[in-house]
Amino acid sequence: MKRILLAIALGLLGTAAVARSAAPEAVFKLEPYRKTVALRASVAGHSGLFVFDSAGGITLLAPAFAKTIGCTPWGRLSGFQMTGNRLDAPRCDNVRINLDGHPFSAPVTAVIDPAPLMAKDAAPVAGSIALDLFAGKTITIDLAHRRLIVETPASLRERVAKARPLPLLLSRELQGHALAASVGVPTAQGTVWFELDTGNGGTVLVSRPYAALFGLDPDAKGEQTADFDVAPGLHARGRAFTPSMIIDGNLGMPFLHDKIVTLDLAQGRLWIQPAEPAVQ
Structure with missing residues (x-):
């Protein structure tokens, strides 16, 4: 009888192990930001709030935040908004962005003042994070539960x-x-x-x-x-x-x-x- 009970117990443990969800690499909280969402991140020990903009193309740093982390912007990046307007911006390279203890590297970031791109009463942000920060990875954007996985x-x-x-x-x-x-x-x-x-x-x-x-x-x-x-x-x-x-x-x-x-x-x-x- 003891052997039968042990076998049943081991079987139940095995079933539980199979049913247990596989853990992702990381789960980050998305905060409401007006009608969009944002992430808390830090660079070189300095924290800030970053809009999460999946169509932004490239991760942005506000000029004041770039100065705070010790970057002197250089060069020029040129691109177009979806309406066709051209945007030119200097750059900061090899920016290491920490999300809740997980380091990510942005080989190139654009230095742009985000204020003119947002509503006048929007809270100031340190920049915005785009998909380029997660290049080569698989991510899940779960806006209903405010998670980036x-x-x-x-x-x-x-x-x-x-x-x-x-x-x-x-x-x-x-x-x-x-x-x-x-x-x-x-x-x-x-x-x-x-x-x-x-x-x-x-x-x-x-x-x-x-x-x-x-x-x-x-x-x-x-x-x-x-x-x-x-x-x-x-x-x-x-x-x-x-x-x-x-x-x-x-x-x-x-x-x-x-x-x-x-x-x-x-x-x-x-x-x-x-x-x-x-x-x-």
Whole structure:
């Protein structure tokens, strides 16, 4: 009888071990920042609040924070906003950014005053963190539960076990320094690529030439309502505009706020799943 009970106990332990979730490499708390989210980070022992901007392309440092960490900006980076406006900025190289005890390296950062890019009453920030800081890794953006997760191979397998991969386009502008991600949305005419943008707090943007494909008026000057499928079971609904842009489209918080987005930034893979009920 004792042997039978021992065998049952060992079997239960084995089942528990199998059921136990694989631990990710790291989990970081995302803080609300106006209609977007932010991360606490430190550089050279100096802490600050950084907006998390998944479509930002390159990690930014505010000039005052760059001075605080001992960087003298040099050179010039040149790029374009999605509206086509050109931005030039000096750079700081080899910036080691610490997130809750986990070090990450930004080979190149842009030094830009973020204040003109934000609302006048926005709280000051030390900069913004973009996907380039996580190049080569797999991350999960869980906005419903305000978490940014760096996955391990085992935790990734569990995360996407029942999910279907979606088309992903990784863009590396600024001579390869920047990194942004777009999901492919099929239409009758072909695939339209929408940037996944945690820095866009309130809109869905569709470039004018593609507006009609998504039931929007390309000639409308003001706000419209987007209401279309990104993929089966994944719906984009919310305030929409149809400006002339140099990208196809942009999916901000109206789409992302209740999704779990997993990005394999090494192999170019994407999964998007509905989240559990959002944090209140």
